[in-house]
Amino acid sequence: MNKYVNDFLLMFQFLTRIPVNISLKCEKENFKRGAIFLPLVGFIVGGIQWLIYMLFFKVTSLGIAAIFAVLSGILVTGALHVDGLGDTCDGFYAFKGKDRIIEIMKDSRIGTFACIAIVMDIMLKVNSLAYSSQYSSALIIIAVPVISKFSIVFLSFVGKPAKSTGSGNLFVGNMSGIVVSISAFIAAAIIYIMLGLKVTAAMFITAVIITLLVNKYSESKINGLTGDLLGANNEIVEIFVMLVYIALYKI
Structure with missing residues (x-):
């Protein structure tokens, strides 16, 4: 199998729950090379x-269509990023020190802060999607996961691992400038074709700023990044990108 096909399928298998019943090479180098395809997975x-969204919009209301669009994204990804957001909030707001924070983040049980974060995440996404698709293009639904997946690559490049082991280390500290550049080009090309230059620039600026802030905050809490932080950043970037998109059409 061509190595790039292998690496694309590996990313698709890793980030979604859509079956890929093929034996794939999954060394660290495969994850590094495969990261360029994250915007395509998005x-x-x-x-x-x-x-x-379009299916439900034709037979129900805009609000219900937005709910099912957000729900489908969670189901397709196996709630991977939402789980990361919840675990991050549970750990970060426990105020117990680095080791205890990481221990809490690994706990499969859901706490108060995780519950609040997940509910707010879904509510903000549904309302933002319903509003933005009503007043502009529904293609924002596609563009948002494209830019958020790029942000995972960028965060992995600028950040450092908080732990010596963990699934997040397949990405964190394993990226190169070339990988980030190619990933950015793919994401920018997709968004530009769908929504134009202004939206593309606004999305990238927002994603980069939010990602740098998440990285800085993570360093202050646990001296680095984990896989949960990659998922949390994905969700936070998606929310802020949609809010900025709405603001563009309100101004």
Whole structure:
């Protein structure tokens, strides 16, 4: 199998719950090379959400369509990023020190802060999606996961691992400038074709700023990043990108 096909399928298998019943090479180098395809994985996930949205919009209301679009994204990704957001909030707001924070983040049980974060995440996404698609293009549904997946690559590049082991280390500290550049080019090309230059620039500026802030905050809490932080950043970037997109059409 071509190494790039292998690495794309590896990313698709790792980040979604859509079956890929093929034996794939999954060394650290495969994850590094495969990271360039994360925006394409986001494009597929967003495409599924867009199809679900359009289907329900034709037979129900805009609000219900937005709910099912957000729900489909969670189901397709196996709630991977939402779980990361919840675990991060449980750990970060326990105020117990680095080791205890990481221990709490690894706990499969859900705490108060995780519950609040997940509810707010879903509410903000549903309302932002319903509003933005009403007043502009529903293609924002596809663009959002494209830019958020790029932010995972960028965060992995600028950050450092908080632990010596963990699934997050397949990405964190394993990226190169070339990988980030190619990933950025793919994401920018997709968003530009769908929504134009102004939206593309606004999304990238927002994603980069939020990602740098998340990285800085993570360093202050646990001296680095974990896989949960990658998922949390994905969710936070998606929310802020949609809010900025709405602001562009309100100004």
